[in-house]
Amino acid sequence: MTDRRLLLVHAHPDDETIGNGATMAKYVAEGAAVTLVTCTLGELGEVLVPDLEHLAAHRDDGLGQHRIGELDKAMEILGVTDHRFLGGAGRYRDSGMIYADDGSATVPPDVSDDSFWRADLLEASTHLVEVIREVRPQVLVTYDDFGGYGHPDHVQAHRVAHYASSLAAVSSFRSELGEAWDIPKIYWSAMSASRMRAGLRALRDAGDTTTFEGMDPDALPPMAVEDADLSAEIDGAAYVDKKLDAMRAHATQIAADSPFFALSGSFGNQIWATEHYRLARGVSSAADGELESDLFGGVAGH
Template identity: 40%
Template sequence: MSRLLLVHAHPDDETLTCGVTMAHHVARGDEVHVLTCTLGEEGEVVPRHLAHLQGAPGDPLGPYRRGELARALAVLGVTSHVLGEDDRGATSRWRDSGMAGTSAADHPQAFAAAPLREAATAVARVVARLRPDVLVTYDAGGGYGHPDHVRTHEATRTAVLGLPARDRPSRVFEIRTPRSWAQEDRAWLRERVHPGRHGEPPGRTLQLLDDAAPYPVGVVDDAMVTHEVVDPTAVARQAAALREHVTQLTVLQTLPGDGPVVPFYALSNDVAARLPGREGFARVDPATWAPWPLDPARSEGHRWGRLTG
């Protein structure tokens, strides 16, 4: 059995980007932990009946999303940790910084503005306590550029590099998506998703992206992705966990007659997104964070599976 630790910025990030990986490794008997750096207080609330939580005095959305996170990870069989949470009533040390350019970045507890050494020390304490065999977090661009994702990468990288060699995870990965997968997913969505016909919430209209729309920075050339977890059987568990993140997204289904009925989802921007049953990663050296040397025996275009080797 191996122990995995995934470090994420906000509740729901873990299941959106690594839900298949977590479900797959739990099913294999591995022990999986998630460290969440903020409670997502700046999240845009999707359901009308919960809209009063968004931007309300006292940040009630944060504790609400903490509950969503706990329920989602329980569905996946994963242990939850929040950075700075303790038994004295503190729910987190830092706050969601909001999207780039928003006023939330000026909050005194904004995670993106946290002193790097302080944030890294907090992450390092969790890593040293759990002693994971595998650690996963974002790339330097934070997957899609959110300031908290970038800070999560910086804090995690600094934490790992500052640990004694005996306390470092032996395998460290950044989350990456091969460009060919992203292209396939958009084509699949255009074929299988019909806006207005999937029981969307009132007032919501699904949007589909075409090939001309830019991809997030976490979508990279296929050759940069060294590992993949491919497990279509884990999608049902991932979708069940995502349904617990009700404030942030809507899980829908494709229509009968268009092939097997399968789940997909939309965030508050109403852009339809696939749950393809596969997730990609790039391994880095835990002592330097340099890209891990590729195995010369690896055949062209082949990626290793499972993160535990």
């Protein structure tokens, strides 16, 4: 095994690239082992390519299979060779989402029985235990308890990741799945509120009122985390082009004229290149009041 091993648990194809693409590319380039586990195929995502609208769930229901190819291409761009679906491709179906009155995502009233949201927590977590014991990561990255913005599959991925990390460390739990492994550090993906405010204000000052229209720098969405609560800041400037290209690979989900790419000038590149995290388990390697610059700080070679 390599000295540094990172495991990421995400809900749908494209989540990993938007939130952690630069981090993934950076650690792959530095020789770390990077494993991605995706919990659904994203069958209920929007289809933003007109010629592929027939793939939508209410028509041919072929979007999930198509997104496997998009994920393959994105991971090839980032250099990630170990990416898997929880329990196998298609084991858990995208739960979908609706927007609540407060603007956050929540569970739709017609969520299907085979959805990830309705998955048995022990069963789903056991699938991940097997992966954890195989790859033995020092660092796990997933969502916070709200899933960033409330999407039920993100929330469920958080639950599965944390339950599995606890079960994987118990030597008497399903010993046939491999030797027990206790993950030293767990991080939650985050976005820096100060950077988001600065970016929005820079756009407005430049006369751009359409990019991220309706987003108020003084009333940011819940995925924006105040800097005092951030634990780590990964500088992926050398890999931001790979991240943006990997985002383009998720073409059914991220339009070519999307605000993500509208920000891809020099200022936008600074935003997409720097990825932030909250430490949920383990000990920070940074001095008090400072952010870690390496997720493996204090545990490499463990």
